[in-house]
Amino acid sequence: MTSGLKPKHQRLVLLLIALVALIGATLLAIYALRGQASYFYVPADIAANPPEPGQAIRLGGMVETGSLATQADGVTIAFVVHDGEARVPVVFSGIRPALFVEGSGVVADGRMNADGTFVADQLLAKHDENYMPRELEGMETSEMREELQSTVE
Amino acid sequence: MIAEIGLVALWLAAALAALQLLAGFAGARSEDGKAEIAALVRPAAALQAVLCAVAFLALLYVFAITDLSVRLVAVNSHSMKPLIFKLSGAWGNHEGSMLLWVTVMAMAGGLIAAVERRLPERTMMATLCAQAFVGLGFYAFLLLSSNPFERLAEVPPEGNGLNPLLQDVGLAFHPPTLYIGYVGLSVAFSFAVAALVTRNVTPDFARVMRPWVLGAWIFLTIGITAGSYWAYYELGWGGWWFWDPVENASLMPWLAATALLHSVSVLAARDALRTWTIMLGVIAFSMSMLGTFLVRSGILTSVHAFAVDPERGSFILALLALYIGGALVLFALRANTIAEGERFSLVSREGALVVNNVGLSAILGVVLLGTLYPLLTEAFDVRVSVGPPYFNPVSAIFFLPMVVVLMIGPLLRWRRDDFARIIKPVALALAIAITVLVRVAIWNDIGILPMLGLALAAGLAIASWAPMLKRSLRRTPLAVWGMCVAHFGVAVALFGMAADSAFQQERLIAAEVGDFVEVGPWTGRLDSVNAVAGPNWTAMQANMMLAYENGPEQRARPQSRNFWTPQMETSEVALLTRWNGQLYVAVGNQGEDGRWQLRLWWKPFVTFIWYGGLLIAFGGGLSLVGRVAADLRRRRGEGDDEIAANAPEEPDSEADPEPRADGAPEAVPA
Numbered sequence: 088m089t090s091g092l093k094p095k096h097q098r099l100v101l102l103l104i105a106l107v108a109l110i111g112a113t114l115l116a117i118y119a120l121r122g123q124a125s126y127f128y129v130p131a132d133i134a135a136n137p138p139e140p141g142q143a144i145r146l147g148g149m150v151e152t153g154s155l156a157t158q159a160d161g162v163t164i165a166f167v168v169h170d171g172e173a174r175v176p177v178v179f180s181g182i183r184p185a186l187f188v189e190g191s192g193v194v195a196d197g198r199m200n201a202d203g204t205f206v207a208d209q210l211l212a213k214h215d216e217n218y219m220p221r222e223l224e225g226m227e228t229s230e231m232r233e234e235l236q237s238t239v240e
Numbered sequence: 241m242i243a244e245i246g247l248v249a250l251w252l253a254a255a256l257a258a259l260q261l262l263a264g265f266a267g268a269r270s271e272d273g274k275a276e277i278a279a280l281v282r283p284a285a286a287l288q289a290v291l292c293a294v295a296f297l298a299l300l301y302v303f304a305i306t307d308l309s310v311r312l313v314a315v316n317s318h319s320m321k322p323l324i325f326k327l328s329g330a331w332g333n334h335e336g337s338m339l340l341w342v343t344v345m346a347m348a349g350g351l352i353a354a355v356e357r358r359l360p361e362r363t364m365m366a367t368l369c370a371q372a373f374v375g376l377g378f379y380a381f382l383l384l385s386s387n388p389f390e391r392l393a394e395v396p397p398e399g400n401g402l403n404p405l406l407q408d409v410g411l412a413f414h415p416p417t418l419y420i421g422y423v424g425l426s427v428a429f430s431f432a433v434a435a436l437v438t439r440n441v442t443p444d445f446a447r448v449m450r451p452w453v454l455g456a457w458i459f460l461t462i463g464i465t466a467g468s469y470w471a472y473y474e475l476g477w478g479g480w481w482f483w484d485p486v487e488n489a490s491l492m493p494w495l496a497a498t499a500l501l502h503s504v505s506v507l508a509a510r511d512a513l514r515t516w517t518i519m520l521g522v523i524a525f526s527m528s529m530l531g532t533f534l535v536r537s538g539i540l541t542s543v544h545a546f547a548v549d550p551e552r553g554s555f556i557l558a559l560l561a562l563y564i565g566g567a568l569v570l571f572a573l574r575a576n577t578i579a580e581g582e583r584f585s586l587v588s589r590e591g592a593l594v595v596n597n598v599g600l601s602a603i604l605g606v607v608l609l610g611t612l613y614p615l616l617t618e619a620f621d622v623r624v625s626v627g628p629p630y631f632n633p634v635s636a637i638f639f640l641p642m643v644v645v646l647m648i649g650p651l652l653r654w655r656r657d658d659f660a661r662i663i664k665p666v667a668l669a670l671a672i673a674i675t676v677l678v679r680v681a682i683w684n685d686i687g688i689l690p691m692l693g694l695a696l697a698a699g700l701a702i703a704s705w706a707p708m709l710k711r712s713l714r715r716t717p718l719a720v721w722g723m724c725v726a727h728f729g730v731a732v733a734l735f736g737m738a739a740d741s742a743f744q745q746e747r748l749i750a751a752e753v754g755d756f757v758e759v760g761p762w763t764g765r766l767d768s769v770n771a772v773a774g775p776n777w778t779a780m781q782a783n784m785m786l787a788y789e790n791g792p793e794q795r796a797r798p799q800s801r802n803f804w805t806p807q808m809e810t811s812e813v814a815l816l817t818r819w820n821g822q823l824y825v826a827v828g829n830q831g832e833d834g835r836w837q838l839r840l841w842w843k844p845f846v847t848f849i850w851y852g853g854l855l856i857a858f859g860g861g862l863s864l865v866g867r868v869a870a871d872l873r874r875r876r877g878e879g880d881d882e883i884a885a886n887a888p889e890e891p892d893s894e895a896d897p898e899p900r901a902d903g904a905p906e907a908v909p910a
Contacts, residue, residue: 101591104594105598116634120630124613126623127624127625145623157832157833161750161837181748182837183829184809
């Protein structure tokens with residue numbers, strides 16, 4: 088198909104294909120990132136600016152003391168995540184991390200459903216005593232630490 | 241005492257690297273690379289390898305005897321740990337892993353200095369000079385900000401222990417394998433820089449560079465495959481690839497190395513793609529360093545992020561900027577002085593390999609953007625995480641078409657070809673792919689990506705062997721065997737991935753002792769749960785008997801382990817492996833009502849993913865052996881008086897077996 092092309096044009100065609108593919112990849116990636124990146128929310132953000140139901144997000148906060156309950160099937164748990172300002176009910180089906188307890192910090196991957204409950208696909212509870220979810224670091228000093236303190240006492 | 245010997249050896253090695261840098265520079269500047277001082281370069285490189293080995297052995301020793309006066313041991317080890325994990329703990333931390341990095345790098349440098357005599361001496365001097373320059377930066381990093389042999393003023397009574405997730409046999413081999421791959425690419429980088437300095441980009445140069453790229457790539461492939469399997473059975477989440485930033489950090493150098501491997505073949509066989517190959521040599525090592533930066537700087541949360549230390553992060557970032565920036569500037573200055581290579585038609589082996597390179601680069605770009613995006617948005621105070629919903633479809637858009645090209649490319653001749661000539665095998669492979677596609681689309685309700693994956697895997701499995709047609713199997717060069725095996729490995733791995741995502745079945749239940757469980761074709765029951773203890777953990781172990789269809793019952797004993805140094809819980813899954821898949825069983829906690837949480841997955845053909853990865857690496861190994869053997873034959877044939885500087889162009893019949901992959905005579909290039 089290119090035997091009629093001059094060598095110089097051949098190189099140009101190759102270069103163009105490569106450029107189009109790479110620019111295409113970049114644009115596609117940026118487009119997909121805007122749609123697919125899951126944004127990090129704390130309960131106050133959800134109250135102020137509710138995300139679309141079904142949109143993948145991350146929710147971070149503290150597990151409210153007294154809110155954790157296991158449902159009849161034995162593998163679904165329901166609890167409330169709060170940040171001192173707002174509260175979000177969460178349900179999760181799966182093996183919960185051992186260090187996931189009331190009063191601890193948690194980051195959950197999942198989505199809001201239509202009735203305002205957060206359905207978690209995965210719980211990233213702190214899995215050792217030194218681990219703090221990255222997204223909670225900013226809060227560590229202020230609300231979170233206070234919350235932890237008050238629940239321990 | 242031993243720790244001090246290690247430290248002294250490291251300082252000496254750093255001094256030798258400085259000597260190698262200066263002497264190599266002088267050598268590269270002189271006309272023929274034979275300045276008097278240049279005679280020091282090779283011994284300096286070889287001695288460095290020995291000294292680094294001594295330092296590394298010293299570190300292993302202090303870990304083996306748990307010498308708690310060494311800070312690194314006190315922080316990361318524990319006298320109660322099994323010996324194998326004491327040793328692997330030596331590199332399961334920031335300082336130790338950087339020492340491993342430097343050691344592997346010195347070994348690679350020593351090896352080139354010792355064995356590589358095919359290139360003009362000036363290019364060799366420039367290569368070793370560049371290698372020393374890169375090495376010096378890492379010596380500085382190690383000695384100034386991450387001294388592994390630092391002593392403590394007060395000896396603690398006991399060490400802190402090692403992250404239990406890392407206390408696994410997989411860890412003993414996973415990081416060294418990956419590091420050999422990462423650092424092996426530094427050799428490709430040094431060669432690329434030397435080529436830019438001396439403007440010597442020839443097929444000979446590519447033939448010298450190729451075994452190094454191939455070797456690094458094989459180790460990267462094994463490292464990624466092992467890492468994926470480790471995450472699969474150790475994390476207990478049932479997945480084999482999480483697009484975790486750290487996984488991406490190992491995938492990106494692999495993608496670049498794969499592209500480099502193919503472009504260097506074009507350069508070796510056809511003297512085309514000169515500047516592009518050099519560019520990829522720079523990019524591949526950049527990705528290794530970027531990966532190290534992402535992992536070691538602690539800006540990402542993961543089990544791999546040992547050091548949350550901004551100083552170290554900045555140091556690696558500075559090294560990254562220096563080396564990559566320097567190489568790119570050199571590239572910008574010199575690229576246009578490298579003479580244009582041979583031309584080729586779009587429909588040719590070269591054309592297909594260009595598509596391969598563009599596709600791999602596009603995937604690399606996609607993964608790179610996705611990995612860095614959270615860091616970018618964080619600069620604007622928006623916190624996001626990027627996961628499979630982004631990576632899977634966007635990388636598949638580039639990967640799946642590449643598989644089609646992969647079916648066709650190896651059948652094409654170099655320089656110019658006609659689709660009509662290869663229509664038969666390609667049509668057969670495509671027909672098989674379409675048959676599978678139709679069959680799956682009608683009978684199974686699965687997603688579009690797994691469906692395409694299954695179809696293309698079937699087509700590629702056939703097409704990957706097509707280059708063997710009309711060849712005498714015995715006389716086929718090993719390198720061609722290697723290519724076929726590796727491409728077949730891609731088909732096998734793709735099949736495993738597609739089959740697992742399409743057909744896996746999952747069951748999450750709370751079971752009492754004696755309860756019946758069922759997942760997919762497996763049935764069984766929970767017999768009992770009891771406590772067991774290991775050297776540094778206790779666990780609750782579920783004892784289950786499970787049978788596949790009506791077969792014999794097999795025992796599965798998943799555990800939920802509690803480590804106490806440091807305190808942490810991990811899931812020890814039970815795996816029942818059959819030829820057609822794996823049953824994956826994890827046990828969780830006991831609920832208040834006394835029932836145990838059990839999670840079971842039936843994962844059809846999931847093991848093919850890792851078999852495929854190993855096949856790819858094995859193909860690379862075959863190819864490497866074939867190339868090196870051919871090289872040795874050639875060297876012996878030419879006798880001892882071979883002077884690399886005047887090495888003649890090999891006659892075309894010896895140069896590269898691939899041009900005649902179809903058995904047809906090759907048009908002699910002008």
